[in-house]
Amino acid sequence: MPGFATRAIRAAGRTPDAPQPPVNVPLYQTSTFEVSSAGELADLLEFRTPGHSYSRYSNPTFAALEAALAELEGGEAAVVSASGMAAIHAALVSTLRPGDEVLAAPALYGGTYALLTGLLARFGIGARFLPLTDAASVGEAMTDRTRLIWAETIANPTTEMADLAALADLAHRRDALLFVDNTFASPYLCNPLALGADLVVHSLTKYVGGHSDLIAGAVIGPAERVAAARHVLIDAGGNSQPLEAFLALRGLKTLAIRMERHATNALTVACALEGRATIRRVLYPGLRSHPQHELVARELRDGLAGGMLALDLEGGRDAGERFLGQLRVARHATSLGSVETLCSHPASSSHRQLGEEELAAAGLTPGLVRVSIGLEDADDLVEDLAAAAG
Numbered sequence: 001m002p003g004f005a006t007r008a009i010r011a012a013g014r015t016p017d018a019p020q021p022p023v024n025v026p027l028y029q030t031s032t033f034e035v036s037s038a039g040e041l042a043d044l045l046e047f048r049t050p051g052h053s054y055s056r057y058s059n060p061t062f063a064a065l066e067a068a069l070a071e072l073e074g075g076e077a078a079v080v081s082a083s084g085m086a087a088i089h090a091a092l093v094s095t096l097r098p099g100d101e102v103l104a105a106p107a108l109y110g111g112t113y114a115l116l117t118g119l120l121a122r123f124g125i126g127a128r129f130l131p132l133t134d135a136a137s138v139g140e141a142m143t144d145r146t147r148l149i150w151a152e153t154i155a156n157p158t159t160e161m162a163d164l165a166a167l168a169d170l171a172h173r174r175d176a177l178l179f180v181d182n183t184f185a186s187p188y189l190c191n192p193l194a195l196g197a198d199l200v201v202h203s204l205t206k207y208v209g210g211h212s213d214l215i216a217g218a219v220i221g222p223a224e225r226v227a228a229a230r231h232v233l234i235d236a237g238g239n240s241q242p243l244e245a246f247l248a249l250r251g252l253k254t255l256a257i258r259m260e261r262h263a264t265n266a267l268t269v270a271c272a273l274e275g276r277a278t279i280r281r282v283l284y285p286g287l288r289s290h291p292q293h294e295l296v297a298r299e300l301r302d303g304l305a306g307g308m309l310a311l312d313l314e315g316g317r318d319a320g321e322r323f324l325g326q327l328r329v330a331r332h333a334t335s336l337g338s339v340e341t342l343c344s345h346p347a348s349s350s351h352r353q354l355g356e357e358e359l360a361a362a363g364l365t366p367g368l369v370r371v372s373i374g375l376e377d378a379d380d381l382v383e384d385l386a387a388a389a390g
């Protein structure tokens with residue numbers, strides 16, 4: 001089988017049925033498609049025949065992105081969505097019923113936490129949070145109501161890693177499912193379906209897009225589960241947009257080379273900052289000191305530990321704010337996975353939905369700053385981040 005970069009470049013430029021195929025998938029900036037009969041339209045709307053009817057249901061630019069993502073994640077099918085949150089919502093709502101319960105780690109993206117504890121709780125879906133790093137205690141915590149385990153390959157923002165193969169095995173032995181948010185790893189570093197996961201979601205806004213210029217998401221996995229998620233997206237209007245899908249296709253073509261540079265830069269920065277007096281801990285899975293360091297070799301491609309790290313600064317929240325105010329190369333902004341280095345203070349931004357106790361359970365100390373390492377020269381990043389840390 002050709003390598004990832006070859007497959008990504010081929011798949012992201014594949015336009016079906018064109019006599020002289022363009023090397024880039026055209027941007028089908030259209031809301032609707034002309035048909036020749038009422039019967040044809042009815043068949044298209046019900047997905048009984050291939051083709052497109054209305055861009056809330058499908059669109060050729062989305063279809064090209066979906067085929068590429070399914071191929072690169074090793075799934076039967078994929079559906080793209082308005083955002084990573086729309087994908088997470090569709091994955092959960094298409095699977096869960098009132099009375100079901102989800103188990104998730106306390107360290108997870110704040111938006112997912114808010115969805116589970118807010119909107120889904122109102123509809124009778126329960127959620128319990130416990131570290132997923134200890135498979136035995138996860139097994140003990142499962143009940144007859146536990147319908148699924150929700151894991152992030154590398155957790156936002158603490159970079160805690162989940163043993164996906166062990167969690168899949170645990171879930172399946174109890175007739176439950178494992179869904180994985182693979183945003184931090186990207187399809188280049190990890191393919192959770194191959195490790196036993198039942199469904200994968202991405203915020204394409206991050207590494208797949210890679211340039212901080214689009215918002216989109218995707219659900220990838222077995223055809224039946226993806227079709228169910230697609231129906232939620234259609235009913236709730238969570239579809240992607242043609243321009244976003246076009247940009248995500250362009251991003252996919254360079255994903256492999258970007259992820260390699262993100263990871264080598266991140267390791268250089270993490271090694272340079274570890275042990276500095278002003279930094280209590282550098283959390284990066286590529287460091288030997290990381291509690292799940294051994295999972296990097298088992299789960300991630302070529303031992304590359306991704307581009308996300310967290311710095312736990314001495315001096316709490318004030319130190320965090322000072323750090324963000326002194327950056328000259330990196331930028332203070334929420335989001336991640338882009339060419340430019342982005343730093344944020346999770347407790348007051350991406351994870352502001354968590355209360356004091358939940359923040360503590362997630363290991364989110366007041367002085368913790370999240371760093372999404374970009375593609376700048378590593379020496380410039382080390383100098384900038386070290387100077388900001390003091």
Ligand SMILES: Cc1ncc(COP(=O)(O)O)c(C=O)c1O
Binds near residue numbers: 203350
């Ligand atoms: C791990 C993770 N999953 C999902 C999301 C949500 O993605 P989006 O902002 O595209 O809805 C984010 C956003 O930061 C994230 O970090």
